[in-house]
Amino acid sequence: MARVLVGVTGGIAAYKACELVRLLVKGGHEVVPLVTPGAERFVRAETFFALARLSPSDDLYVHLTRADLLVVAPLTANTLAKLAHGEADNLVAEAALAHRGPVLLAPAMNPRMWAHPATQANVEAVRSRGAAIVGPGEGETAEGEWGLGRMAEPEQIYARCRELLGETDSLAGREVLVSAGGTREPLDAVRFLGNRSSGRMGVALAEVSRRRGADVTLLAANLTVPPPPGVEVVETPTAEAMLEAALARRGADLVLMAAAVADYRPVERVDAKRPKDERTWQVELEPTHDVLQSLGERRTNGQVLVGFAAETGPDGLARAREKLSRKRVDLVVYNDVARADIGFDSDENEVVLVTASGERRIEKAPKDRIAATIVDTAEELLRERA
Ligand SMILES: Cc1cc2nc3c(=O)[nH]c(=O)nc-3n(C[C@H](O)[C@H](O)[C@H](O)COP(=O)(O)O)c2cc1C
Structure with missing residues (x-):
């Protein structure tokens, strides 16, 4: 069982993070949800805590505790920029600075936001520091535009989490x-x-x-x-x-x-x-x-x-x-x-x-x-x- 920090930031795809938390919990992991105020406009933090079978913690520093993996899904253009520049004014960005270990990011945004050179430079910055990126995929966005910007599906993100945690079935039944x-x-x-x-x-x-x-x-x-x-x-x-x-x-x-x-x-x-x-x-x-x-x-x-x-x-x-x-x-x-x-x-x-x-x-x-x-x-x- 690994300890996984799941960052959720303010995009429509926040609802899909519920499924990711469910998959991680079902896989036997301890999940600590980190929900930005931006994300709370879409899904209440309580939903993630309930799915993680936790009560909202009174530990002020729960986002700074040791974890085996930090996954941010969905990752907004806004929080991506913070991660790229080492800012720390939301829970997820703060956790990313303090976390030592694998990081998995699942960006989700409007295709023009994703294609913008500023966003692409930020992606390169975090990738060069070792973060793994899953998605985004092509498809129709919530606002009806077609292009690259849809968050990867929860099953795909979960599969990458397992890889980064070193989880395989190579010793199953042994x-x-x-x-x-x-x-x-x-x-x-x-x-x-x-x-x-x-x-x-x-x-x-x-x-x-x-x-x-x-x-x-x-x-x-x-x-x-x-x-x-x-x-x-x-x-x-x-x-x-x-x-x-x-x-x-x-x-x-x-x-x-x-x-x-x-x-x-x-x-x-x-x-x-x-x-x-x-x-x-x-x-x-x-x-x-x-x-x-x-x-x-x-x-x-x-x-x-x-x-x-x-x-x-x-x-x-x-x-x-x-x-x-x-x-x-x-x-x-x-x-x-x-x-x-x-x-x-x-x-x-x-x-x-x-x-x-x-x-x-x-x-x-x-x-x-x-x-x-x-x-x-x-x-x-x-x-x-x-
Ligand atoms: C309806 C709506 C949908 C949004 N969807 C996204 C999105 O998918 N991706 C994104 O990067 N920003 C999106 N935004 C903008 C972010 O919510 C905004 O940049 C916010 O400051 C992000 O805060 P956070 O990164 O701290 O969660 C959306 C805003 C609104 C009003």
């Missing part, structure tokens, strides 16, 4: 198992041996898989970020819990093990809190069962198994390569966790995808983009199996 976060091995009732993994990478993989139509289960080990909506979440706080939950779901078509699972755990666990005294506390550690290896040993035909290698030092990549054959996995995603700018607890990552057929470096990028590339590669491997 079960995907993802692990995320870092396990914590208890030392006593309050202390644990843990690691710095936030779970962002695994959460991004779960989100990408869900957007491609998969049935996703997320094994969540102490996430510091919220899990994506629309996936089944199983809490797996320790390596043992992770192993048990993973083996119970080992029949998945695609397994993406991104969690940092403890390699060692304390041999003894003190049940109460160990009181402080002057003596040293010597903790003996034993190796945990390797989740990835256990899955590799039990893999079923056709399954694609993806492991992660969080390594440090010059031999890291060599260890990742070795993991590929030793653990019988199809793809190892290697990342150097010694770097402060990527990896653990960071929004970005830079990885090397290691498969039997070679290696591919993915340059530094936000984790959702890295996740999309990993899932692309996993899908290729799934297709090879079929």
Whole structure:
């Protein structure tokens, strides 16, 4: 489920935006309507809020909150000019300045307004900054003129929204198992041996898989970020819990093990809190069962198994390569966790995808983009199996 800001500006086609909101909501998305006073002359804001199953928000800044997509339909010549020049005197223009992510614009206006060099220059300005434009199409306008200026149909706009959100049906009917976060091995009732993994990478993989139509289960080990909506979440706080939950779901078509699972755990666990005294506390550690290896040993035909290698030092990549054959996995995603700018607890990552057929470096990028590339590669491997 994505969060979509839907801007509606003052053209007759505002009534068609009702259908767009309905399609987005039906597609499982959270819609935040942003309705200009110009648009309210045609359709009341309440209509959009009702279709979005929201009550008009008392949050003054709802248009400035994080969203996965901003779509403006219909887009008037007036608001287009504001977007082109960075003005911010209506909700939609303000949201467009604050939004970081894909933008889709569906202009609608009189054909002469559309053809005017000022409008065309404005279209070029927003397009050159990365906005996607859908339509306008040719046809008879509300005022009875023929030409280019009709807003694209809601179904067409919705299809472009899905594309920009990375939604496909390429994993429809597939079960995907993802692990995320870092396990914590208890030392006593309050202390644990843990690691710095936030779970962002695994959460991004779960989100990408869900957007491609998969049935996703997320094994969540102490996430510091919220899990994506629309996936089944199983809490797996320790390596043992992770192993048990993973083996119970080992029949998945695609397994993406991104969690940092403890390699060692304390041999003894003190049940109460160990009181402080002057003596040293010597903790003996034993190796945990390797989740990835256990899955590799039990893999079923056709399954694609993806492991992660969080390594440090010059031999890291060599260890990742070795993991590929030793653990019988199809793809190892290697990342150097010694770097402060990527990896653990960071929004970005830079990885090397290691498969039997070679290696591919993915340059530094936000984790959702890295996740999309990993899932692309996993899908290729799934297709090879079929
Ligand atoms: C009946 C009527 C229909 C209009 N249709 C459009 C239209 O389709 N496209 C457009 O760019 N402007 C249209 N306008 C003009 C806009 O409503 C006007 O430029 C307004 O200031 C837009 O404000 P907004 O961009 O903040 O919503 C129309 C005006 C009227 C009175």
